[in-house]
Structure formats: structure tokens, C-alpha cells
Amino acid sequence: MPIHDQGYRRYGGRRAPHGRTWWVIARAGLLERVRERRFLALLLFAWAPFVVRAVQFYISANVPQAGVFAPTAQTFREFLDQQSIFIFFVTIYVGSGLIANDRRANALQIYLSKPLTRVEYVAGKLVTLMIFLAAVTWVPAILLLLLQMMFAGSTAFIRANLFLVPAITVFAALQVLVSAFAMLALSSLSKSRRFVAITYAGVIFFTAAMYQALRAITGSSSWGLISPVETLDALSAVVFRSPGEPSIAASAALLTLAALVGTCVWILERRVRAVEVVT
Amino acid sequence: MTEVVRLQGVSVQYGRQWALRDVTAACPGGAVGLLGPNGAGKSTMIKALLGLLPPVQGEMRVLGLDVRAAPLQIRGRIGYMPESDAHIPGMNAVSFVAYCGELAGLPRADAMQRAHEVLYYVGLGEARYRNVETYSTGMKQRIKLAQALVHDPDLLFLDEPTNGMDPKGRDEMLELVRDIAHNKGLNLILSSHLLPDVEYTCDHVVVLDKGSVAAQGPIAGLKGHGGRVFELRVKGDTDRFVEVLRAAGVDCHATDEDVMRVFVPDDRGGRYLFELAWREGVQVRHLRPSVPTLEDVFAHAVGER
Numbered sequence: 001m002p003i004h005d006q007g008y009r010r011y012g013g014r015r016a017p018h019g020r021t022w023w024v025i026a027r028a029g030l031l032e033r034v035r036e037r038r039f040l041a042l043l044l045f046a047w048a049p050f051v052v053r054a055v056q057f058y059i060s061a062n063v064p065q066a067g068v069f070a071p072t073a074q075t076f077r078e079f080l081d082q083q084s085i086f087i088f089f090v091t092i093y094v095g096s097g098l099i100a101n102d103r104r105a106n107a108l109q110i111y112l113s114k115p116l117t118r119v120e121y122v123a124g125k126l127v128t129l130m131i132f133l134a135a136v137t138w139v140p141a142i143l144l145l146l147l148q149m150m151f152a153g154s155t156a157f158i159r160a161n162l163f164l165v166p167a168i169t170v171f172a173a174l175q176v177l178v179s180a181f182a183m184l185a186l187s188s189l190s191k192s193r194r195f196v197a198i199t200y201a202g203v204i205f206f207t208a209a210m211y212q213a214l215r216a217i218t219g220s221s222s223w224g225l226i227s228p229v230e231t232l233d234a235l236s237a238v239v240f241r242s243p244g245e246p247s248i249a250a251s252a253a254l255l256t257l258a259a260l261v262g263t264c265v266w267i268l269e270r271r272v273r274a275v276e277v278v279t
Numbered sequence: 280m281t282e283v284v285r286l287q288g289v290s291v292q293y294g295r296q297w298a299l300r301d302v303t304a305a306c307p308g309g310a311v312g313l314l315g316p317n318g319a320g321k322s323t324m325i326k327a328l329l330g331l332l333p334p335v336q337g338e339m340r341v342l343g344l345d346v347r348a349a350p351l352q353i354r355g356r357i358g359y360m361p362e363s364d365a366h367i368p369g370m371n372a373v374s375f376v377a378y379c380g381e382l383a384g385l386p387r388a389d390a391m392q393r394a395h396e397v398l399y400y401v402g403l404g405e406a407r408y409r410n411v412e413t414y415s416t417g418m419k420q421r422i423k424l425a426q427a428l429v430h431d432p433d434l435l436f437l438d439e440p441t442n443g444m445d446p447k448g449r450d451e452m453l454e455l456v457r458d459i460a461h462n463k464g465l466n467l468i469l470s471s472h473l474l475p476d477v478e479y480t481c482d483h484v485v486v487l488d489k490g491s492v493a494a495q496g497p498i499a500g501l502k503g504h505g506g507r508v509f510e511l512r513v514k515g516d517t518d519r520f521v522e523v524l525r526a527a528g529v530d531c532h533a534t535d536e537d538v539m540r541v542f543v544p545d546d547r548g549g550r551y552l553f554e555l556a557w558r559e560g561v562q563v564r565h566l567r568p569s570v571p572t573l574e575d576v577f578a579h580a581v582g583e584r
Contacts, residue, residue: 008400008463011393011431015384018351024381032369097368105412106365110426113329114382115355274331277293 021116025124030131033094042093043135046086050140053079054147061151071148073161076141077240080171084229086136087179092200094132095183097193098125099272104191112274122184122268129180138172163241171232171239178228178257185264188271204229221247225256232257282340283308283434283466284328289337291320291327291490298323300490302337306468310460312477312498313470314577315487321470322362324487325436329359342433355384358427362438362470364419366411372398373407376425383430390429397425401455417448424455435459435467441476449476456480478573486580493580502571506544510569511552512537515561523559532578538565540575 033039053075060069102108111121145164149155158164182203187196207227214223224230224247234248235257246253284306291299299320313321326332328341330350339346341353367375373394380390398407401421406414411422420440427435440456441449457480460467471477477484478498486494494501511531513520521539524531529552530542543551549566556563 007396008428008459009396009431010464011385011389013389014386015355015430016386018355018384021382021384024378028378101368105368106361106363107367109331109359109361109363110365110367110379111382112331113354113357113359113361114379115351115384116382117351274329275326 018115019120021114022120022124022127025111025116025121026127026131029094029098029125029128033128033132039093042086042089043132046083046090046136047140049079049082050144053144057144057148058151061148061153071144071157073164073167073240074242076144076164076168077171077236077242079144080137080141080168080175081233081236083137083140084175084232087133087175088201088204090132090136091129091179091183092197095129095180096187096197096200098129098184099187100190100193100196103188108272109274118269118272122272126180126184129183130176133176133179134172137175138169141168141172167239167241171236174235174239174257175232178232178260181261181264182228185267185271188268222252224248225252228257228260281308282306283342284311284468285338285340286324286328287338289324289327289339290335291323291332292335293323297490299327299334302487302490302492304485304492304495306485307483308466309483310457310466310481311468312481312484313468313487314472314474314477314484314573315493316472318489319472319487320490321472321487322438323490325359325438325468325470329354329357329436355430356432357434357436358430358432360423360427360435360437360440362442364416365423366419368412369410371408371410372403372414372422372425375411375422376429379426380429385430393429393431394425397428398422400428401425402451416443417445417452420444420448420452424452428459433466435465436470437467438470439472440469441471441473453479474572474574474577484573484576486577488580494576498573498576501576502573506542507546507548508569508571508575509541509543509549509552510538510565510567511541511563512539512565513556513561514564515559517561520556520559520561523555527555529555530579540569540578542575542579 056069057071059066060071102111112118142165145158145168148157183200186200187193190196208229211223211227211230214226215221224234231248231253234246234253235250237246238250282305286302286304289299289302290297302320302324313324315321323332327334328339328346330346330353342356344353346353367378370378373391376398377390377394380393381387385393395407398404401424403418403421403425406418411419414422420442424437424440427437437456441452444452453476456467456469459465460480469477469481482498484495484498484501485492521531524541528544530544531539533539541552549568552566553563
């Protein structure tokens, strides 16, 4: 008997309504990464600053002589700034192949021949990256806040800094959104994840170097707008109510980031298509 | 038989290039072949029907639904096997097919169960835990069919399903396609430039040429268009004799061998061909009655005489 005679049955079960496929894509992306030991090692490493801060909070709460280690609102800003390096590595590790690999394997025509829209596809990929980025920014920062409360045995610190939860949330969201959109747009431009990774790193380092050089030449810190890292730094100063003038006006920084995200959306709209028409 | 696909005056453009021009066609249920040479617009038509390429003008309906208004509902009910290599990277076969099932709306457990079933059905049961990227060309064709079948579509679009397959694999794939259409109750549209593939698997054909419909209808009906077909080989001034034949209303086209296939449009038979040859002073070395094939229909439709 030929093997294909072993049966094909019609399917009479239920089908999910349209509009939920983004989560199928996101879940597959999440599972693919957490099965990799190297990536889990990176995630664990990204939580090392959290452990150090937790020890700091414990000592400051339990050793009266260690008051110098007591956390302030700026401690949380510094923590999120420190996490930038892990945002960089996680973005490259998870994000570089998100669309590039699909383009290499012609997977877009498989995806888009199913009942899902391009927006759902991009949303699924975006959520994959954003969840991992949130796992190294927002989650440890909020946990630190909870740990501080537990170690201190009082809510005095949180009550004195009520703005911290929204500040952590807003700034982490900005970090995550900007990194995720930028990486996804770059990933849609190539079929090689290595090329995407190198380009992303190049953009980050080149813009930062350009900013330093232009600031040294002109003496103006407003050149920070050309560097996403500096722009985010200026916004973090505002969000965490840091003393002193921010190097860039918050409105200009926000507009710059909005323009960057807008450009990324435009690139994704142009590049994420099942049929590439070359004229 | 109800129509599963209807196109009315559909035109698709790539830049300044017309890929489809004012195409009006209807595909009934069952197995329909989309036949045409490379660049005829077959794949473009399928992609337009999937809603992946917006037409410049015209209306398309798939399974009774307007492609422009309800692309997602349509894609939920169809399966698409693309022409080029396509897979989700980093997955083994069963994960890939189950994932495609989930993308099509199946619950996770059902998608996994059906993935195993369809992989057995297409002959990849033993290789279902291998990474798709390690598959041979033939296996990749089969897995593309599996991902198109996993959600049990009402209509399958198969774009050149035997591309790159060895003869044995090709025969098995054609058997599968034939089985799907004739025993499993699925409608399918098979795009191919290979006439034997279409003739073996399909009952109905739409012949495309340079972005337009050259012929369409049941294969049996198109083949039996009246008249008689002969295989003919002559010695002498062949070019002149072909001109005489055409002037007399007799179509003919060359084959791979040195024989011509000659279409006599009425009851005039072999004797008439002998008379023409005698008048032109050429020798008839071979004359044999033949049966009309899809190749004849194709050659007639696209003017390859």
C-alpha cells in the first residue's frame, strides 16, 4: 500500500477567530529562545546587577553603618542605565534574526498565506523581543523596588517616591520600544542576521562616537539627538527627576525617538510583504 | 459543479509590466490545472487570489468570498503551497507543520495531532523530527504540501508542486495530488508548465499565456474539439508543405521528434493529406492517426504551431 493511503481526515474541530495569531508567533519566538542554553546564560548574566543591587539594599536596610548604600530614586535610574548593555546584547541576540531569518527562508509567504495580517506578524515578532527586553529592564527594576520594601520592612521609601513605579515603567518602555522597533526594522532589510547584528552595533557605536566628537568640537550637547543612547539618557534624567538641567530638551528627545520609531514602522510597512516586487 | 474561483477582468501590474491583463476565468470544484509557459502569470494569479497582490482592476471571488473584502476569511479556508523553497527556520518538520496549523487557527493540541497525520500522509512520517533545513528538494516539496493541508482547507493552491523532484518523487507527488482531489474531497488549483502533470491530475484547465487566458474548460472537452489528429513525417520541401497545409486550414506543429502533429478540422482524413503531399511533390514517410492530447490544446491555445 502506498504510504499516502494511510489516511487524510477532514477536520471538524474548532478554529480560533482571526486576530490572535500574533500571540502564536510571539510564543514560538519565546520558546525558540528559551531552549537555547547560551541565551539563558545571557539572561542570567543580565540579572547579575539585580543581585548586586539586592545585596546593597539588604545591607543598607540591616546594617545601620551602611547608610551610604541606601537607595534613592537615582539608584533605579542608574540600574536601568546599567541594563543598557544587556538591552544591547539581548536585542542583537533575539532580534537580529526575527525577520531576516524569515526572509532568508522565504517564510513570509508562508506566514502571509495564513489568515493573519502583516500587522499581526510584526506584532508577534515585536512582542517576542519586547518580552525579553522587559525581562532585563522593567521586571528586575520593579522587583528591586519590592525587595527594598521587604528588606526595609516598611513602605516609607515607596510612599516618599511614588513616582518611581510609573518612572520605571515609562523609561523601561521607552528603552524597550526604541530598541525593538529599530532592530526589527533593520532585520527586515536583510536576509542575514549577522549583517543585521553588525549594522545595529555599528549604528549604536557610530552615533555615540559621532555625538562625542561633535560635542568636543562644538561644545554643544544638543548633538546628543543623533545618538539614541544619549537621547534616552536625557529622557531618563527627566523621568527620574534627576537634579540639574538635562543635556537635551525632553520634548526634542521625545520627538526624535518618535521620528525614529515612525521611520522603523515605515520600513517595516515597505519590507514585510509576501511578494517582493522588483521593478 | 459550483465555482470555487472566479476572476472578472482582473489586471495585475509589476511596475510598468502587465503580469495579468483583463483575465476573466472561472474554476469549478475539483482539480483545476493552471497551465502556461514560464512568465504566463500563473503564480501571479494565485498570489492575487490569496490577496497578496492587489489587482489594478477587476474582481476576484474565492469560495464565494470577495478577495478584496474578506482576505483573511479566504486564507483561513485555503492552503497554499508556494513555488519556491519556503519554511520557518529552526524548526523540525512536525513543529513547522503544527505551527502552520496554529497560524491557520487550529488549537495547539489539534494542530500537533494533524501535523503528525499529514506528515504521514505526504510520506514524511519517518523524517518528521528532522530539521526542515536538512531536507532534500523532494522532501521540501512534500513538507510544503503538508503545511498547506494541515488545517484542512477547502481549496488548495499548488504552485509547481513537482519542481526539482526526481521522476519517482514526481510520480508520488502527482499521486498525492490526484488522491487529494479525487478521493479526499478537496478542491485544488494546480499551477504547472508541465502538461503531463496537469493532464494526470486535473479535470479542468485554464491555459494562460502572456498574462491572458488562452483557453479554459474541461480537459476532455478541449481535447475533443472536433476534427482528427495525425502524426506525419514527410520528405521533401517541408516548409513549403507546412504552408500549403495551413493554407488549406490544417493546423500543424512540430514535436521533439521529426514528426509533425497535424490537426485536420473536419472529416477529411489521411487520404486528403496524401493528396496534398502528392500535389506538392513531397513523400509521406509516416502517417498515423493519433488522439488529441492536452499538449495539442496548449499548442493550439498559445499559438505554438
